[in-house]
Amino acid sequence: MNRKALPREAYCPTAVEHIANILTHVLCAPLELVNRSSDGNQLLSAVVYGATLVILFCVSTSFHCVFYCNNYRSLKDILHRCDRAMIYIFIAGSYFPWLTLEQLPHEGWASQMRWIVWILAVLGIIYQQVFHERYKMLETIFYLIMGIGPVLPIVNEHYFMGMKELTIGGILYVFGIIFFKCDGVVPCAHAIWHIFVVLAAYFHYYAILNYLYPIAIAA
Numbered sequence: 001m002n003r004k005a006l007p008r009e010a011y012c013p014t015a016v017e018h019i020a021n022i023l024t025h026v027l028c029a030p031l032e033l034v035n036r037s038s039d040g041n042q043l044l045s046a047v048v049y050g051a052t053l054v055i056l057f058c059v060s061t062s063f064h065c066v067f068y069c070n071n072y073r074s075l076k077d078i079l080h081r082c083d084r085a086m087i088y089i090f091i092a093g094s095y096f097p098w099l100t101l102e103q104l105p106h107e108g109w110a111s112q113m114r115w116i117v118w119i120l121a122v123l124g125i126i127y128q129q130v131f132h133e134r135y136k137m138l139e140t141i142f143y144l145i146m147g148i149g150p151v152l153p154i155v156n157e158h159y160f161m162g163m164k165e166l167t168i169g170g171i172l173y174v175f176g177i178i179f180f181k182c183d184g185v186v187p188c189a190h191a192i193w194h195i196f197v198v199l200a201a202y203f204h205y206y207a208i209l210n211y212l213y214p215i216a217i218a219a
């Protein structure tokens with residue numbers, strides 16, 4: 001911890017305390033899903049989706065804290081790679097509850113999408129590790145393909161209850177990407193990207209909570 005704040009001063013948390021502050025907030029979301037789980041699949045979905053959500057924010061916060069401190073160059077580079085890798089994992093994690101808990105068609109692409117999203121995530125991470133910070137536009141296109149692609153063969157054959165919220169979340173991510181690419185063009189562009197991510201993730205969480213983990217009403 002850092003030294004205690006003077007009477008007219010705000011306390012300045014250490015990097016670890018910053019992470020703990022964020023984690024204790026973001027942990028509440030998956031815990032609510034775990035709490036509402038009534039079978040093994042719901043519990044598994046809550047754990048997988050919740051873990052990707054928590055790790056995403058944890059890695060991102062760690063990266064930005066270390067980057068800000070500017071003392072640990074190699075740690076910053078590792079965290080930067082992890083931060084980008086987590087985008088692929090978080091997309092797969094966000095799909096997971098829908099592909100696990102919904103009754104998907106038994107044939108065709110839609111039936112296999114549960115595995116395909118994880119294969120896409122692994123391929124995306126391998127690409128991103130090999131070509132880190134090269135062909136950056138191509139990497140952004142991969143995020144878009146992985147974010148939007150898997151849902152396309154499914155929506156034709158299956159209706160999702162939370163489609164409105166999922167679409168709003170998806171649109172927010174896509175708009176956010178505009179700012180993700182605007183560092184040095186728009187002031188605080190990366191922070192605006194973060195705000196879009198938080199809002200989009202909130203809409204998706206809200207849809208998962210309400211439609212996949214409804215509160216059981218006693219008869």
Ligand SMILES: [Zn+2]
Pocket residue numbers: 060064190194
């Ligand atoms: Zn960031």
